[in-house]
Amino acid sequence: MAPSEWLVSRIPESILPRIIxxxxxxxxxxxxxxxxxxxxxxFFGMKTTVLDEKPITAFSIATLIATVVSYVLNREWSFAERGGRSKRHEASLFFLVSAxxxxxxxxxxxxxxxxxxxQAPNLSLxxxxxxxxxxxSVLGTLLAMAFRWWAFRKWVFPTELADAEPEQSEVDR
Structure with a gap:
């Protein structure tokens, strides 16, 4: 049984149509x-070790690494049926929205x-x-997630381009 089939079999039938x-x-x-x-x-690994005096820098680096991982996963899985732009154009838009x-x-x-x-000394560690x-991690991520969901669907992986543009050769992608 494929992992996706196993997962779907574990979801109650009453909510499965909504998930689909x-x-x-x-x-x-x-x-x-x-x-x-x-x-x-x-973030917490860097903040409590090498960047203990620079939490904004630690958070920025952690977010940048996660953004690269996010691009690959979103392109290949979340929005695999959408898009239609060349990979360079799509990646440029993805990283602009992510910035x-x-x-x-x-x-x-x-x-x-x-x-x-x-922060210390006003608060305990x-x-x-x-x-x-x-x-x-919570508020910032939620705000950014709402923005990314909207912007990815609108500009980075639009459905209009997937339906309207002719198929490009691999060289163009």
Whole structure:
């Protein structure tokens, strides 16, 4: 039994039609969950070791690495049936949208740290980590995810191009 068949067999039949109707978003969300975990592990790994005095830098690096992973997974799985642009054009748009999303992701963390001053010595080290996690990893990621879902569907992987453009040769892609 294929992994996808096994997974589908475990989903209650009452909600399966809804999941199928929103399969693209479910795939996008699963990629997002995976890259969220990757970002969080990298962020806290760097923040508590080599970049302990530079949380914004640590978060930016972690997000950049996760973005590259996200491009591959989204292109090959989440939006595989969409698109139609050349790979270079699509990748350029993906990384432009992701760069904007990176800025969006940083806003809550920057506000937490530098406006609300939720850091040591005002908070315990545990309190600082919790504030960083909630502001950067949770709020920032949710804001950026909403923006990316909209922008990927609108500009990076549009359905109109998949239906309208003639098939390109592999050299053009």
């Amino acid at each position: 109707a929103y399969a693209g978003f479910v795939r996008f969300a699963l990629v997002g969950l995976f890259t969220f975990i990757l970002t969080t592990v990298l 904007i999303a990176l800025g969006i992701t940083q806003i809550p963390l920057a506000l937490s740290r530098y406006v609300f001053d939720l 545990v309190g600082e980590h919790v504030a960083d996690f909630i502001s950067g």
